[in-house]
Structure formats: structure tokens, C-alpha cells
Amino acid sequence: MSRTDQKLEGVTLLGNQGTPYAFDYNPDVLETFENMHPENEYVVTLDCPEFTSLCPKTGQPDFGRIIINYIPRVRMVESKSLKLYLFSFRNHGDFHEDCVNIIMKDLVKLMDPKYIEVIGLFNPRGGISIKPFANYGDSDHQDMVRARLISNLHND
DSSP states (O other): OOOOTTTTTTOOSTTOTTOOOOSSOOGGGOOEEEOSOTTSOOOEEEEEEEEEEEOTTTOOEEEEEEEEEEEOSSEEEOHHHHHHHHHTTTTOBOOHHHHHHHHHHHHHHHHOOSEEEEEEEEOOBTTBOOOOEEEEEOGGGHHHHHHHHHHHHTOO
16 A cells, blocks of 8 residues: 555655754644554654753753654544654753643644653753653553553553
8 A cells, every 4th residue: 555645735844855844842843644544553652862952041952852643533644744843942042840741732732642751861960861652542542541550650
């Protein structure tokens, strides 16, 4: 089963050599495509090992890794648009916990997934690592929301 141009409608960044990079937070860059397997419940994992944002107080850069796991419904996030979106945090001043929750909420609004979680693994600053975890699930996935939240409490 291959995708037709019609099925790729709305995917404008992939393959575009003249892609502009936003240097300020920009959720409008996010694009989606159709899930060709909505009858299957499966997990998509996206891993961004080079996430950067700014401390809202000092303006110093913060570096970390963002991991996104989600169970798609009808729409899925296009990976190049996600890369550009995450890149747009480079000059965004917010705490790690805020960045993770903003990312999750933007992706919920974009895709309406059955389940999503966003994990931030930030490099130590002042001798302390911060690892925020945010998740969301529809009414059929509330047990998973609670189980994943509890299991995250026990991770090192």
C-alpha cells in the first residue's frame, strides 16, 4: 500500500530544500498525515536527543532529550515538521516541566491521539538533572495513563 499525493496533502515540509527554520516557539509548523492503520493499536516513538531551550530567568541554554510515545488515532505527526517544531524551542524561555507539557498539549491538539506521553531527560544544571514526564489518554486509555505515570515515578 503506497501513499498517493492526495494522502500526502498537507505534508509540505518533507523534501522541501528551502525549509525556513523558526528560532522562536512555533506550533504552526506542525503537520500531520493520515494513519493508514487506524484499526491497529500501536505505539510510535519519536526521539529528539538534541533538544534545546532557554532558562526563563537566566537565559542560559538548557540541553536535553525529548522522547515522545503515542498511540495514533486518525492523524500522525510528520517527523520533519516535528523536528522544526522542537527546534523552535531553541530561543524559548521556559522551565523543563513547562516545555514537556507544552509539547504534549500541542501534539494532543494536533493529532487527537488515543494516548501520548512526553518525557524530558535534561542535562544536569547546578548538579541536578530534571526528568519531567507528562501524559494524556482518551477515556479508553485512562488505565494506561495511571500505570505509566506510576511506573515513571519509580524510574531512576
